[in-house]
Amino acid sequence: MSVRRRLFGLVAVAMLASSSMAGASDSVTDAIVREAFATATPEEWRDRLAQDDAQALCSRHRNLPPPEVAAQILESQRATLRLPDDGRLMGDWRAGEKLASIGTGGHIGRIQPDPPGRAKGGNCYACHVMAPGEVAAGNIGPSLTGYGRLRGNTPEMQRYTYEKIHNAQAFFPCSHMPRFGHNGWLTPKEIADLVAFLLDPASSVNAGR
Amino acid sequence: MANPMKVRAAVDGDTVLVKALMSHVMETGRRTNDKGETIPAHFIQQVTVTHKGRVVLSAQWGTSISANPFLSFRFRGGAKGETVKVAWVDSKGDSRTDEAIIT
Amino acid sequence: MTWRMRGLAAVAVLAAASAVSIVAAATDAEDHAADEIRKYRQMLEDGNPAELMEMKGEALWREARGPTGASLEACDLGLGPGVVAGAYAQLPRFFADTGRVQDTESRLISCMVALQGFTPVEATRDWYRPGSDLEALVTYVATQSKGMPIRVPVSHPEEARLLAAGGELFFRRSGPLDFSCATCHSQDQRRIRLQDLPNFLNPADARASMVTWPAYRVSQSAVWTMERRLIDCVRQMRWPEPAFGSEAIVALQVWLQHQGEGGELQSPGIKR
Numbered sequence: 001m002s003v004r005r006r007l008f009g010l011v012a013v014a015m016l017a018s019s020s021m022a023g024a025s026d027s028v029t030d031a032i033v034r035e036a037f038a039t040a041t042p043e044e045w046r047d048r049l050a051q052d053d054a055q056a057l058c059s060r061h062r063n064l065p066p067p068e069v070a071a072q073i074l075e076s077q078r079a080t081l082r083l084p085d086d087g088r089l090m091g092d093w094r095a096g097e098k099l100a101s102i103g104t105g106g107h108i109g110r111i112q113p114d115p116p117g118r119a120k121g122g123n124c125y126a127c128h129v130m131a132p133g134e135v136a137a138g139n140i141g142p143s144l145t146g147y148g149r150l151r152g153n154t155p156e157m158q159r160y161t162y163e164k165i166h167n168a169q170a171f172f173p174c175s176h177m178p179r180f181g182h183n184g185w186l187t188p189k190e191i192a193d194l195v196a197f198l199l200d201p202a203s204s205v206n207a208g209r
Numbered sequence: 210m211a212n213p214m215k216v217r218a219a220v221d222g223d224t225v226l227v228k229a230l231m232s233h234v235m236e237t238g239r240r241t242n243d244k245g246e247t248i249p250a251h252f253i254q255q256v257t258v259t260h261k262g263r264v265v266l267s268a269q270w271g272t273s274i275s276a277n278p279f280l281s282f283r284f285r286g287g288a289k290g291e292t293v294k295v296a297w298v299d300s301k302g303d304s305r306t307d308e309a310i311i312t
Numbered sequence: 313m314t315w316r317m318r319g320l321a322a323v324a325v326l327a328a329a330s331a332v333s334i335v336a337a338a339t340d341a342e343d344h345a346a347d348e349i350r351k352y353r354q355m356l357e358d359g360n361p362a363e364l365m366e367m368k369g370e371a372l373w374r375e376a377r378g379p380t381g382a383s384l385e386a387c388d389l390g391l392g393p394g395v396v397a398g399a400y401a402q403l404p405r406f407f408a409d410t411g412r413v414q415d416t417e418s419r420l421i422s423c424m425v426a427l428q429g430f431t432p433v434e435a436t437r438d439w440y441r442p443g444s445d446l447e448a449l450v451t452y453v454a455t456q457s458k459g460m461p462i463r464v465p466v467s468h469p470e471e472a473r474l475l476a477a478g479g480e481l482f483f484r485r486s487g488p489l490d491f492s493c494a495t496c497h498s499q500d501q502r503r504i505r506l507q508d509l510p511n512f513l514n515p516a517d518a519r520a521s522m523v524t525w526p527a528y529r530v531s532q533s534a535v536w537t538m539e540r541r542l543i544d545c546v547r548q549m550r551w552p553e554p555a556f557g558s559e560a561i562v563a564l565q566v567w568l569q570h571q572g573e574g575g576e577l578q579s580p581g582i583k584r
Contacts, residue, residue: 015564016499028473029480036560039553048551055485061481061495106488109553111433111440111543126504135345140496178489213416215363236534276533279359 044108058174065173073173081163081170082181084188085109089195097195097204098122099190106185120185122165122194127177128199131204140176147207148199161195172195211299216309218293227258227266229280229295234312237272255298256280260287260288287311336370345506353582362451362528362580363441365535369452372445372546377429384414387423388417399578400457404566406468414449415565417539418557440543442534448521448525450537454526454579462522464569471566474559478567481560482512491549493564507584512571522572524581531584538565 011060035047040165051059061069082090103122107114124130127140151157164171166181180186186194197203214289219226222304231253235301239248252274265284280295289311295304357440373384373396388400390407404415410422424435439446466475485492493512496502500517502509510521526537536544540549542561546554 027478029484032477032481032558032560034562036554036558037553037556051484051486055490058490059483059485059492063498080560106549106550108550110441112547125472138502138506139503140499140502140504140509174496178491181486183490184352191358212364213367215367228359230359230361230363261324275530277361278366279361281359 026097028123045152048108052055054174054179059173060158063174070173073169077167077173077179077182080167080179080182082166082188083159083162084192088189088192089155089162090153090199091189091192091194092206093193093196093203093205094196095190096193099186100197101134111208122180122186124194131208133204135189144198144205147205148201148203151199153199158195158199161198162191165191165194173204182195211303214295214297214307216293216295216307218287218309218311219245220287220289220306220311221283224283224285225260225291225293225308227281227289229258229307230304231278231280231297232294233277233297233299235272235274235276239272242270251299251301253278253297253299257296258282258284259296260284261291261296265266265293326494337438345521349584351508357582360528360580360582361533362455362526362535362582363485365448365451365528366455366580368443369448369450369455369573372449373419378424378430380427380429382427382429384420384423384427384449387420387429396453398457398460399464400454400579401460402464404471404474404569405465406470411466412564413470413559413566415539415557415562416453417446417537418562419452420449421557429451439556440520440540447535447537447540450578451526451535454577455536456575458579459576460573461574462519463574464566466566466570474563474566475570477559478565478570481564482567487548487550493545493549512568515571515573518568519572519573519575522568523575523578524583526579527581527583528581535580538568 029048033049037045040049043136054077055121057065057069057073064072067207089192099121100123102119103123103126104114107118116193120188124144125137127138129139129143129145132145165186167179168175168177169179179187181188198205214232215230217228227245232253233253235250236248238247240248242248245294250272251272252272256268256270257264263286265286266282268280276299291311292308293311294306294308296304298304372385376383383434386393388394388407388409390402390405391397391399401418403419404413406413406450407419407422414422421432421435424430425432430558438444438447466472482497484491485495495503496509497512499516502511510517512518512521523539525541526535528534529536539556539561542564543554543556
């Protein structure tokens with residue numbers, strides 16, 4: 001194949017890829033979104049409004065993807081899994097406990113933005129019941145009380161738990177759970193601390209009643 | 210004068226039930242604004258309700274009363290058609306009086 | 313048995329009963345918390361501070377203001393000039409004079425501009441500050457539909473277009489937390505922390521929710537309109553702030569009101 005043909009092929013693939021990443025699902029909605037967020041910066045658009053493949057597919061299928069699409073999402077999300085460079089999958093459960101309660105961070109806009117440097121957390125309690133002493137817990141996700149007590153903390157369980165927090169859609173396509181690691185919301189150390197909050201036998205999550 | 214309050218008074222059994230909804234910021238003096246500056250205290254300190262010249266309720270309020278306070282209480286000796294007056298004075302010396310006819 | 317012994321026995325029974333009830337309360341902590349919130353809400357229903365905003369809104373509706381010195385009493389909210397009763401129950405809707413589908417805020421702004429001579433910037437100034445003019449006006453307009461069923465028209469092509477777009481937007485996921493409206497509002501019996509979430513795909517939930525707006529939010533010491541609520545939801549999704557009165561926000565309201573069709577308005581509501 002000539003060099004020119006090969007380049008043309010690459011450009012064509014790149015154009016196709018970018019159009020699917022821009023969410024070619026609905027041009028009516030796209031126009032409305034562009035109008036509503038006309039003052040967003042290119043960075044804000046990239047980080048908050050542009051849809052990647054999984055987001056676009058899950059939006060189009062209303063979080064109930066048919067089997068072939070679900071398989072496609074599973075595969076693409078599994079490919080994103082990354083373990084920490086230092087190999088530490090379990091960190092400090094008390095640090096994890098704090099992260100589980102923090103629901104701030106990342107808010108922008110004129111009306112009520114977070115001040116710069118406001119901590120981000122996992123906000124786990126928004127959706128999950130965890131330590132028995134914390135009554136104000138949500139139920140969008142299943143209860144995680146006794147998570148480690150029920151499962152043990154073998155290397156395999158640590159890895160599964162770490163990966164689940166890193167990218168929940170590697171296990172459940174179109175899960176409501178944010179892809180904390182893949183989206184860069186939580187650092188590897190923060191995820192390891194949350195793994196400890198779930199798996200450490202001394203953690204309040206695993207405290208006996 | 211400060212924003213009007215909504216006062217209702219109605220005979221209920223052998224008492225008159227008075228309800229007053231007051232418009233007031235009730236700043237505690239402990240909140241800070243976006244710039245980190247303390248918002249000065251500004252809250253209702255004295256509430257007096259009178260009927261036919263007689264004080265039927267006297268209250269000294271502090272910073273634990275929430276914004277736009279709602280007050281509800283009963284007193285004896287009132288009758289339909291008579292007037293109930295609700296008056297407040299706040300920590301800046303501002304005041305407001307509104308009245309209602311007992312139904 | 314002596315009176316003293318009876319008394320001691322009674323105290324013992326009470327102590328045992330309270331011990332049992334404390335244990336029961338600990339295991340039913342969730343129910344207890346939800347119960348207390350319900351009682352708190354009932355206490356708040358009497359004497360809703362939104363009534364103060366309603367009074368302010370009505371005064372603003374009747375007051376001669378702006379460069380032309382006119383009141384808003386000739387404003388057409390969809391049922392004819394000056395007809396306020398029932399208008400909120402049918403908003404958003406298409407207006408021929410502006411050529412677009414408008415929600416309550418947007419329509420009030422059109423009237424403030426056309427009748428009173430305000431500029432759009434002046435009319436929308438500080439719209440989100442507690443106690444703003446727009447907040448008061450929307451509260452007044454909405455309260456005049458109390459007891460009436462929600463029924464927004466969707467027959468005009470523009471109304472149909474925004475209805476469809478609203479449905480699409482509801483499911484649109486993006487951002488660092490992959491959120492869409494559906495993340496929180498597409499399943500029954502869910503809550504964030506202890507805040508119950510209506511499922512807008514469930515007509516009964518949608519009706520129960522939509523009839524309570526606008527509402528005085530105790531935590532904000534302000535009445536929030538549906539537009540205000542939606543713009544804050546978008547903020548919580550970690551998206552940029554959408555333009556006030558944009559088609560996206562109107563489209564969502566068309567869809568939400570359509571989901572809540574038939575619900576009898578209780579406006580103004582009162583919430584946490």
